[in-house]
Amino acid sequence: MSETRSDIPGPVPAETPVPERGYSMGREKLMLFLRNAMGMFGLVLVLMFFASAIFAPLFATHDPLAMDIPARMSGPSADHWVGTDQLGRDTFSRVLYGGRVALKIAAIGVTVALTTGLILGMLAGFGPRWLDNLLLLVFDTIRSFPTVVLALAAVALLGPSLELVLVIVIVTTIPGYARLARTSTLALKNTEFILAEKSLGASTARILFVHIMPNVIGPLLILAAMDVPVVVTIEAGLSFLGLGVQPPTASWGTILNEGYLIIRDTPWMVIAGGIPLVLTTLGFTFLGEALRDVFDPKLRRGR
Amino acid sequence: MWWYLLKRLGLSVVIVLMAIAALFVMLHSIPGDPVSIALGPRATPEIQAAYAEKMHLDQPLAFQFLIFVGNVLQGDLGTDVFSNRSVGLTLSEQLPYTIILAVAALGWAIALGIPLGCLSAIWPNSWIDRVTGVLSVGTIAVPSFLVSIWAILIFAISLRWLPVLGAGDEGDVIDQLRHLILPAFAVGLGWVGYLARMVRASMLEVMGENYIRSARAFGLTSRMVVFRYALPVAVLPTITLIGVGFGGLLSGTVFAEIIFSRPGIGRIIYDMVLARNFPVVQGAVLVTIVLYVVVTLIADIIVSWLDPRVRDSL
Numbered sequence: 001m002s003e004t005r006s007d008i009p010g011p012v013p014a015e016t017p018v019p020e021r022g023y024s025m026g027r028e029k030l031m032l033f034l035r036n037a038m039g040m041f042g043l044v045l046v047l048m049f050f051a052s053a054i055f056a057p058l059f060a061t062h063d064p065l066a067m068d069i070p071a072r073m074s075g076p077s078a079d080h081w082v083g084t085d086q087l088g089r090d091t092f093s094r095v096l097y098g099g100r101v102a103l104k105i106a107a108i109g110v111t112v113a114l115t116t117g118l119i120l121g122m123l124a125g126f127g128p129r130w131l132d133n134l135l136l137l138v139f140d141t142i143r144s145f146p147t148v149v150l151a152l153a154a155v156a157l158l159g160p161s162l163e164l165v166l167v168i169v170i171v172t173t174i175p176g177y178a179r180l181a182r183t184s185t186l187a188l189k190n191t192e193f194i195l196a197e198k199s200l201g202a203s204t205a206r207i208l209f210v211h212i213m214p215n216v217i218g219p220l221l222i223l224a225a226m227d228v229p230v231v232v233t234i235e236a237g238l239s240f241l242g243l244g245v246q247p248p249t250a251s252w253g254t255i256l257n258e259g260y261l262i263i264r265d266t267p268w269m270v271i272a273g274g275i276p277l278v279l280t281t282l283g284f285t286f287l288g289e290a291l292r293d294v295f296d297p298k299l300r301r302g303r
Numbered sequence: 304m305w306w307y308l309l310k311r312l313g314l315s316v317v318i319v320l321m322a323i324a325a326l327f328v329m330l331h332s333i334p335g336d337p338v339s340i341a342l343g344p345r346a347t348p349e350i351q352a353a354y355a356e357k358m359h360l361d362q363p364l365a366f367q368f369l370i371f372v373g374n375v376l377q378g379d380l381g382t383d384v385f386s387n388r389s390v391g392l393t394l395s396e397q398l399p400y401t402i403i404l405a406v407a408a409l410g411w412a413i414a415l416g417i418p419l420g421c422l423s424a425i426w427p428n429s430w431i432d433r434v435t436g437v438l439s440v441g442t443i444a445v446p447s448f449l450v451s452i453w454a455i456l457i458f459a460i461s462l463r464w465l466p467v468l469g470a471g472d473e474g475d476v477i478d479q480l481r482h483l484i485l486p487a488f489a490v491g492l493g494w495v496g497y498l499a500r501m502v503r504a505s506m507l508e509v510m511g512e513n514y515i516r517s518a519r520a521f522g523l524t525s526r527m528v529v530f531r532y533a534l535p536v537a538v539l540p541t542i543t544l545i546g547v548g549f550g551g552l553l554s555g556t557v558f559a560e561i562i563f564s565r566p567g568i569g570r571i572i573y574d575m576v577l578a579r580n581f582p583v584v585q586g587a588v589l590v591t592i593v594l595y596v597v598v599t600l601i602a603d604i605i606v607s608w609l610d611p612r613v614r615d616s617l
Contacts, residue, residue: 149553
């Protein structure tokens with residue numbers, strides 16, 4: 001590990017994504033990314049997801065809660081682009097607003113899980129052996145609960161809410177980040193620059209946050225991009241079961257749930273509610289894989 | 304080998320105990336009095352006191368936990384508060400349906416995914432590799448509950464090929480199989496792509512190894528090299544993956560059971576959550592956790608049996 005590091009010219013370690021100034025290596029990575037067709041396709045889908053969620057009020061053709069009973073369960077028309085639901089609400093507008101719920105859960109969930117996982121992982125890797133073993137055991141225990149089963153148990157106790165979905169998403173995704181951070185920290189723990197820092201009397205906090213974190217965070221950011229669809233899917237799945245976002249709030253899950261109840265009358269709701277879910281998943285998966293190939297080729301298997 | 308098995312088994316037991324403790328803490332952090340939650344608002348104080356004594360709810364929490372663990376270890380998962388039946392009995396009726404669905408889903412995914420991954424690794428960048436690549440990304444991107452809904456829309460409602468609801472008539476195997484096709488398809492679809500990618504990646508890695516080149520240099524046929532030397536090694540990470548991913552598979556069966564109204568553990572958890580029947584929820588969650596831990600244990604044992612390097616690393 002240390003030999004390969006010292007070969008790299010410039011003050012920027014290999015895994016650090018996008019240096020602030022235009023180092024030739026950063027520009028080279030950018031060019032590599034721009035030439036990756038799948039990655040660009042993913043980026044476009046991801047930008048579409050962000051834009052449609054943030055600017056939902058601008059794009060929406062109707063108020064997502066406005067009912068129009070005479071036009072209920074209709075198919076696509078000039079007025080309602082992908083039809084209406086059982087209360088005559090415009091499905092297209094509801095899908096747009098549903099994207100806001102997905103974006104909110106994804107943004108908060110991934111950020112909190114990444115930060116907590118990073119800190120716990122570095123502590124497990126750098127701290128004493130007993131702490132490492134304890135944390136690993138906790139992660140394994142969390143993993144042994146199938147997500148939906150954990151969510152069902154939690155909902156049984158606390159009742160359905162958006163906040164609970166967030167907590168479940170965070171708890172179940174933390175172990176992934178923590179394990180990744182732990183492995184990289186273990187590899188760095190006994191390298192010369194960390195030992196030197198230690199012998200100079202740097203505090204543990206300084207070593208962890210100033211010296212280890214920049215070397216560990218790269219792969220975690222890539223994992224975060226790939227985790228977004230997982231998080232969005234959990235939210236949609238729980239809301240579909242009626243355990244997440246509650247009506248009348250529009251979410252892709254609640255649209256699918258309502259659409260499933262009237263699937264014999266109109267197929268348009270389950271189609272319209274599902275497509276954004278698939279596109280978002282595809283977008284983040286392609287983007288994450290392209291980022292991984294460009295910034296961290298070691299993670300790529302089968303070369 | 305025995306030392307490895309012992310350590311791995313010990314770890315599983317500790318994980319199950321931790322999960323039981325987590326579950327216990329969760330159940331005891333419900334706001335409100337457990338007695339009135341279990342019996343409802345109409346119970347008289349005498350009935351409440353009798354119930355509290357019977358369930359040891361008047362004892363300290365640590366003592367309750369020991370009783371709870373002791374009962375679980377003896378196979379006693381408690382009593383359904385509504386029907387007064389044993390929870391263990393209810394779950395043992397439901398469990399086979401879940402296992403059949405999980406095995407059927409995983410079975411067809413393995414039968415299709417592993418050969419596809421193999422073929423695309425043997426001929427990289429061929430048409431079959433490209434089709435497999437698109438197929439695997441496509442199938443991974445559609446969540447299983449969405450596959451269920453769309454499969455119902457296409458095969459049951461538009462084409463009217465297959466039945467939608469239930470598990471089929473008792474004793475009529477053909478009917479039960481017909482009811483199994485769509486749920487198994489939905490739960491397994493994502494796994495086809497997942498397995499194909501995994502096998503392709505590890506196959507490519509193994510095919511680049513020196514011993515494979517040597518085998519080729521000795522003039523062995525391609526088929527011999529692939530099936531006798533490359534595949535057994537390449538399939539190892541996949542077995543671990545199946546074990547670890549089993550939790551996700553169980554999540555998939557929960558959705559499929561609910562959407563297709565099939566009996567099973569997932570459906571009973573869902574129904575009992577809505578009915579707020581906590582002893583059954585608790586027992587069923589425990590069963591899924593044990594199921595998961597046992598499957599990962601089996602996967603690890605198989606891998607360690609096939610690959611001596613793993614044994615020495617723990």
